[in-house]
Amino acid sequence: MSFWLFVGPFVAGLLIFSYLPIIWSLVLSFFEAYNTVTPSKFVGLQNYIDMLTDHNFLSSLGTFTIFAVFIVPLTFVLSLALALLVNQVKIARAFFRSVFFLPTACSYVVASLIWKLSIFNGVRFGLANTVLGWFGADGIAWLSTVDPPWYWIPLVTVRLWLQLGFYMILFIAGLQRISPTLYEAAYVDGAKPGWQVFRYITLPQLRATSVAVLILNLIAAYQAFDEFYNLIGNQNYGRPPLVYLYNISLGSIQDLGHGSAGALILAVIIMIVTLLQSRIFGFGKAGD
Amino acid sequence: MSATERTSGTPQPIGFSRSPLGVVGMVGRWIALFVAVVLFLLPFYLIVRNALSTEADITAPDWTLFPKDLQWGNISELFNDTQVPMARAMYNSAVVGVLGTAGQLLLASMAGYGLARIPYRHADKIFYAIVATLMIPAAVTFIPSFIVVSSLGWVSTLRGLIIPTLFSGFAAFLFRQYFLGFPKELEEAARVDGAGYFGVFWRIVVPNSLPFFAALAAITFIGNWNSFLWPLVIGQDSSSWTVQVAMSTFVTAQTINIHELFMAVAVSILPLVLIFAFLQRYLIQGVTQSGIKD
DSSP states (O other): OHHHHHHHHHHHHHIIIIIHHHHHHHHHTTEEOBSOSSOOEEOTTHHHHHHHTOHHHHHHHHHHHHHHHHHHHHHHHHHHHHHHHHHHBOSSHHHHHHHHHGGGGSOHHHHHHHIIIIISOSSTTSHHHHHHHHTTOOOOOTTTOOSSOTTHHHHHHHHHHHHHHHHHHHHHHHHHHSOHHHHHHHHHTTOOTTHHHIIIIIHHHTHHHHHHHHHHHHHHHHTOOHHHHHHTOSOSSSOOHHHHHHHHHHSSSOBHHHHHHHHHHHHHHHHHHHHHHHHHHTTTOTTO | OOSHHHHHOOOOOSSBSOOTTHHHHHHHHHHHHHHHHHHHHHHHHHHHHHHTSOHHHHHOSSOOSSOSSOOTHHHHHHHHOTTSOHHHHHHHHHHHHHHHHHHHHHHHHHHHHHHHHSOOTTHHHHHHHHHHHHHSOGGGGHHHHHHHHHHTTOTTSHHHHHGGGSOOHHHHHHHHHHHHTSOHHHHHHHHHTTOOHHHHIIIIITGGGHHHHHHHHHHHHHHHHHOOHHHHHHOOSGGGOOHHHHHHHHHHSTTOOHHHHHHHHHHHHHHHHHHHHHHHHHHHHHHHHHHSOO
C-alpha cells in the first residue's frame, strides 16, 4: 500500500514522540514519580491540586502575564513600523531588510550572553552603565535589581531584537499582497495619504497577518525559556512557567509527577487562550 | 508602496516614496531608520569587539571602541580550553543541524505527498491526527518527551538529540498544502510512462520543488542550530552538549573570560551568517511560508 510507504514512517514517529509522551505524562501526573519515569504511587489529583496552590507556579504565571503585556503589543507595533519604513524606502531596501532580519541568525543563548555580559553587565564596563556614566548617572545592577524591576528591560529588549525582523518579514509580505488598485481608488476618492489611508486601507488589509502575528507571538511568549534561563536563572523573580517546570522536573529532584501536571495545566491554558484569541479576532472568517 | 505616486505623476523625492508629511516626514523617517539600523547592528559590533579584545580591554573603566591589537589568538585559546569542549560542541551541533534537517524534510515531505496525492480511505483521519499535534504547544512537551527518551536510554546521545525532533506535524502540513498546489499534469505525464508514486515523487516532484525544500531547509537548520531547551534537557553529559548548551554552561563557569566567550559566540553564529549571506532569498520565503498558516 503506497500510502503507508509514504505516510507510515512519519505517523509511527509521531505516535512514539508526540502521542506516547503526552499519554505517558498524563498517566504520570496522577502518580508520585521522583527520579523515575515509571508510575509508582497513585495520588489521584493531588499533583494538580499541589500545582494550582503552589505559590511559585502561580507567580510564574504572573511573570508570564507581565511579560506578555509588554512583549506582544511592542512587537506588534514595532515590527509593523519597521515593515512600513522598509517598504516605503526606495534606496537599498534589501540592505535595510537584511539588517533588521539578521538577528534571526542569533540564538537566544547568544543574545542573552551579549545582553548579560556586555550590554547590561551590572559592573562599570557594561555598555548601558557606560552610557549612564556619560550622563553622570550611577550604574544599575540590571539583572538583579527587583525594586524597581529593572530586569524587565534586558528581558524585553533581548526578545525584541531577536524577533522583530521575523515579524517584519511577515508584515512586508502582507503589505505586498495589498492590491495597488485599493490605494488608487482611495486617492481618487480623495483620502488623505498618511494616517487616513493607513487606518482605512492598510490596516484592514493586514488583518490576517496581524492576527497571525499576535497569536504566534503570544504562544511564543508563553513558552519563553531560553532568555529567562540564561539571563536570570532560577530566581524567585523573573521566572516564567517553563523555567519553573524545568527546575522541578529536571533539577536536583526530578519530580516528574508534579512536572507533568504543571506542563499539562500550562498546555491547557495556552490552548484556551489561543482559542479565545482566535474567536475574538474571528480567525478564518470569510473575507480574510 | 503607495500608489499615489503613479497616479499623481509628480517627481519622486529622494529615498522614500511620496511622503504625505512632506520634507519633515521624510527626514523623520530617515532618522528613525538610521537609529533602528544602529540599534540592530550594535550587538554584532559587541560580538566582534569583545571576541578580538584582551580581557583588560573589555573590563577597562573607559569604553574601548575597538581593540588596537586584534587578538586572533583568542580562537586557539577557545579551542584549547579543556573546561569547555567547544570543538566537540560544534561537531554535535553540525550533526544535529544537518541530520535533523535532512530527516525532518524527508519524513515530512513524503508524508505530505502521500496525504496530498495518494487516495486512501482514512487519509482524512490521519491528516487530522497530524494537525492535532499542532494544537499542543511545542515547549510544554519537553517533560513528556524526556520521559520517553530517557526510558529508551537516549539521554546524552546524539540519537536523543535528533530523533525526537524529526516528526514535525507543521512541516508535514506545509508540504501537504504545497503538494496540493503542485501541477498535476507533470505527474500524470510520468505516470503514463509507467512510473509509480515512488518514482514520480523522486524523479518529478522533488526535483521540481527544490526552492520550496531550500526554504524549509534553511529555516529548519537555523531552528535546529539555535535550539536550546531540548539539547539542555538531553545533554546531561558534556560529550553531548551542542554549541548553545556549551555557551550557556560557559557563563556559569567561574573561570570564564569574557573575550573567550565572545569568541565562542562569534564561532557559533558563523555558519548561520553564511546561510544568511547566500540563502537569504530562500530564508525569507521560508519565513513567509511557515509564518502564516494558510
